[in-house]
Amino acid sequence: MPEEGFVGDSVSYFATVGIASAQAMAPRSKRKGVHFTNTSANTISLSTRAPAVLNSGVTLLPGGVYYEPDHRYRVWDGAWFAIAGGITSNLAIKEDL
Secondary structure, three states: OOOOOOOOOEEEEEEEEOOOOEEEEOOOOOOOEEEEEEOOOOOEEEEOOOOOOOOOOEEEOOOOEEEEOOOOOOOOOOOEEEEEOOOOEEEEEEEEO
């Protein structure tokens, strides 16, 4: 279901994040919002530049959430990279299009 105030489509999926930095989300020029939820028991760090570095950039503790647009209504439409503190860490992703 769309977020309050959002008009448009969304797509939801999961990325399996490991102990090596990898791309978790591809670039998308029409992105209007993004929501990341760490559904694993490990810390996950996100970066807009490769490589992602654990405990820097956007760091999500277990159950942590990060979303854009930010308070200035900015949305990163490039790739996102991720790294985790443990193997096979699950990252839930929702993109608003």
